[in-house]
Amino acid sequence: MNNTILIKNVSLDGKPTDIYIEGNRFKKIGGAASQQAADTVIDGSGMAIVPPYYNAHTHASMTLMRGYADDIELFRWLNEYIWPFEAKITERDIYIGAKLACLEMIKSGTVFFNDMYWHCDNVWRAVDEMGMRACLGMTFVDSLDEKDIAYNFDLLQKNGTSDRIEYSVAPHAIYTVSEQLWHRCAEQARRVGARLHFHLSETRKEVDDCMAAHGTTPVRWLDKLGILGPDCIAAHVVHVDDEELALLRERGVTIVHNPISNMKLASGYFPTKRVIRSHCLVTLGTDGCSSNNNLDMREEAKVAALMAKCNYGPQTLPVDMVFDWATRNGARAFGIDAGEIAEGKLADAMLIRLDNERMVPCHNLISNLIYSVSNEAVDTVICNGRILMQGRRVAGEADIVAEARECCERIERVKSKE
């Protein structure tokens, strides 16, 4: 027998509505919904129901590196800080870091993330326990040994059986992955129908180096290799010309915009206006905590809108569009039948407290959601018909915070002994 939830008297599109969830889907909205008997009844009065956020590019376990190295340029940041720190972390750290990330995401209304990290079977365990959705990319770089590559591909073959989680193959970027490894990654992914997730044209240096090495740009080079297709999720995509955008559109590649990371690392401004004109599928991601330094999709959407306006005029990227990028476009890109509050859709939702001081007045709900509130206004988060947070409480959160602290203290002790 399926679990059932009845949300009573919640504001949907400005009208008080009852919503009945059966199993993992919205079964009935309005009308007869109120007559349903349910295992769980939520009093939705004083709250609005909206789609939750889908974070299309992050490195969840990097919460452990939050604030570890700020205000530094990308390549130095990677070489001198991030990679040496990562050399000290264990599989348990990856699991704990991912749990902290899940906690933070749930508390800011996010139900899904597209990840790229090492040993991502540990991330799987964290996501599974926390009840979120995820697409977990196993990272490939040339320096990986054959044992690790075999382990990853084996994991991919087995995959899991979760209806919320899947693996993808994540060749890191064109400057860390050889042509041969790109081909192996694509073959393995396509054999099992997994997605390909990678960084693309993030910095000017990446493009310049690619020109020097291959005589062409990263997008064109990957296309020449036959990599680009509708199963591809390309993060960043900052330094691209219109022809490259048209190519990405033609191949059906999903673009992930990561404005905060791009600005903080000074990678450059995303060409928002040209991307909109290209009709590519655009999603939004927070990138990892080490370059943001949080996983708050609301903040990401606001900064995306601000950056677009300052570069192209105040009408560019209106608030409804950036909300779609952060919600339904993310669901669509990952084949999740959700992203709107509608009968038959997967029951993913967040409930927003309308009496939060930043929700008042409410001339425009979506404007308040993106431009005004903080995560504090998110009261309840539902993912796949299961309540992950209610009244801003997430099960086990104090333990997760304590364990994450212990992990970092241990890593610091190891590092200080060197």
Next chain:
Amino acid sequence: MNNTILIKNVSLDGKPTDIYIEGNRFKKIGGAASQQAADTVIDGSGMAIVPPYYNAHTHASMTLMRGYADDIELFRWLNEYIWPFEAKITERDIYIGAKLACLEMIKSGTVFFNDMYWHCDNVWRAVDEMGMRACLGMTFVDSLDEKDIAYNFDLLQKNGTSDRIEYSVAPHAIYTVSEQLWHRCAEQARRVGARLHFHLSETRKEVDDCMAAHGTTPVRWLDKLGILGPDCIAAHVVHVDDEELALLRERGVTIVHNPISNMKLASGYFPTKRVIRSHCLVTLGTDGCSSNNNLDMREEAKVAALMAKCNYGPQTLPVDMVFDWATRNGARAFGIDAGEIAEGKLADAMLIRLDNERMVPCHNLISNLIYSVSNEAVDTVICNGRILMQGRRVAGEADIVAEARECCERIERVKSKE
């Protein structure tokens, strides 16, 4: 007899400390502090104490216009949306809007704001009741009639007797205030030692129009009129050359950086690197809710840092500097002997919950404060030795929210009848 507060076991610069407040000042930090008997004892364990935020440019009552008109260019936004809305609001609306603003600011760790609005005796009443500090600029524009001008100047003469609130004179901008009115404003302000607060070089259009009208730039024109001095607070200052920055420095003018408003209205990017090089006193402001759409100084500081990095490189505007802009520089600009947690200083502070999921790990407290947390991590706010918020509760908040809603509903009814 003075009120006394003892904050026990709070983290100050990473060490557990007892802090004793007597009246409106920090009397004793560490050592003998713990032996003091106090009227109020706060358990500070699990929290860090840091200076609170000083919001150096806003229009508090415009909370009522939050989300009322987004994604529109500045002059159309003013002429077609903001000014017509303002034509419908009453003095009571101004009071209620300011109370909502105070509530929002307290809940995000702000204890002071520098305001510019109409009928600011109503704002005074709100600030006084809420226990904050403020400098309240009475707005002057050419369209004001002599009765209103006389009312304002009379208010200024009387001033109040609060140790937390003062009036200033706020000629709106060079494009709304004639040379003659600028002179009257400066004379009246200087007669009573009040500050002058204005918008300056906010848009390219303002500079171009000034060139056409006066043959020079806004900064140079105001200096020619003898306006610029150490009593001046200039908001925005986006479109200035190095010579103008040197002139502002020489005259001792305080610059208020409002990154979110500048980006949202597409006014342009603040020349952060050149401003830092000019050694002007720089502060941070949220501008009004109608162009932001909140009053969150933490978010403002993060966006200031992001914008600076993307435009000038990742080392520009490091996190400690932007935190100073948002805290101690604001206090200094307004002659408030606060902005640091030190014996003898005015007792302004916020207590941050270290177990908030976004404060973990804590490699760098200030980095977490600016780049990571939301207002939810701010547990307690103290202003002038008085507790304005504890455990995230502010006295009377439900009433403030309800009254603000009623105001906006009434304004909408009035507007829809036209």
